[in-house]
Amino acid sequence: MKKQIKVFAPATVANVVCGFDVLGFAVNEPGDEVEMTLTDQPGVKIVQITGDNGKLPLESHKNTVSVSVQHYLKHINREDVGVEITLHKKMPIGSGLGSSSASTVAGLFAINQLMGSRLTAKELIPFAMKGEELACGYGHADNVAPALMGGFVLIRSYDPLDIISLPVPTNLHAAIVYPEVDVPTKDARQMIRTKIQLKDAVTQWGNVAGLVSGLFLDDLDLVGRSMKDVLVEPFRSILIPGFEELRNIAIENGAVGFGISGSGPSVFALTKDSLTARKITDLQQAHLTKMKINSSAFVSAVNTEGPKLL
Template sequence: MNYIKAYAPATVANVACGFDIFGFAIEEPGDIVEITRTERPGIVIKDIFGDGGRLPREASKNAVTGVMLHLVEHLGLADFGAEVVLHKNMPLGSGMGSSAASSVAGIVALNALLDEPLSRNELLRFAMEGERIASGSAHADNVGPALLGGFVVIRSYDPLDVFTIPFPGDLYATLVHPDIEINTKDARYILRDEVSLKDTITQMGNVAGMISGLMQSDYELISRSMVDVIIEPVRSILIPQFGMVKQAAIEAGALGCSISGSGPSMFALSRGADTAQKVAKVMAEGFKQVGIDAHSHVSAINKTGATILEQA
């Protein structure tokens, strides 16, 4: 094959209590990457659409091509050449896994172009390098679900141990992006280096409850467990109207509501699509009360992750 077009979806990371260890994918939006093989060695960015000219065009400094360079080097393909086109379909600094979607779409497309020498799980380490390029930290809670689909748990980073767990079929996500931007590096910088034993115990209990609730389709347990006592209290100060928007989501029937990734997007989980739509409406209205436009997405959890759209 000489041409591949791949798609990778937006994701919700942390999922309240699971900082850097929980994540799930939604159906859309997502990024699209096109790769065309060339006779000239080297990977180059031919064009980027939707970024407003903000992303670097140098291959080693862009998350979508940086991961490709790592894979090509790993496979020893010194003579490989390709042109890359990136379609950014979500805003930068959104908390929706924007850089992860680019990295995953890129690495899946390249792997397909090379007749899939690596499995999806083997690609994860390469996709994580895109996060290092974008934010300085190679976390997997966005690239994991974007690559694998479903609800992902990162048990360990050293050694890397990632797996998916079952979740209720009627579980829907609401993702609301206010028209503001939070830099991921800044959002990680403000976090505390030390956490009290009391908060650690509370958080561990919620993590265990969340996993159990998802696997047993226990919506009440999911709801009780969607509490973050470590990250949310710090990061929420960066999001205008956070407390009011969260409360409105709960009152509209959401099981829980918190920050998506590093923000400013917020997410909620609900039982059923109708409730999720109601939650989306009140959350967006909450931001609009202070003059902030917000865009909403309602989706079941994406079970497949990245997909190949075209090949030739």
């Protein structure tokens, strides 16, 4: 049995505009890496974190990676195992790209491999959700499920948990831009209305169903028509500088659809090829530079494999 392992887990785009907390997909970059070593001393330890500028806790009861690994070991009755974890943050924290999720998923995938792959990717999701609960106060699965399973994922139900893999249309790419402004997930969640009008709910149901249908039918025009959000985006987009201009740039330059990634501030466009995606990110970054806002961009096909051994 292996004693040491290094794993990469991908960033994710949660919500996919209309599917708040129930839709998400994985991308090839960015992502996080975890190195994990089994030791003879029982307990889970974070020995080092790189790339986080000291923002993340090293205490094992406060870090999403170690907490989810502890839950996993308890579940398989192996709390006698000693684990040392080094986390390499390769993606921006608080970007709306599932930063905590990528770290957590890398850790869970690593420990599951070291323990002989006892659980499937889908069976690991509840443990990853424990990490999300710690990170933002609510154990949602729209980041961790696609990070673990790859591709597009629908969370049909949270209680009981019912997760469905959706097809990925051919050549679909994501054009992601992260404006370097601060939008904490907890704050963004607090902006969401708790009561909604029935007509808005009907609009949203139609769009979620349309997006899922578009993925199954390989109909990107239907996917694009369905990427509209009347419940969450009108409030969250206020926190993102130049949001409407960024949308216009995307749509005018051939995007299938455009919206906020997770709780923001990252925005994403779906495109029919990588060249269109690259053109959109270049123009959006130029616009943000004019606004004196630094940004990072990522162009990626949809990641269909999830976490991988390095």
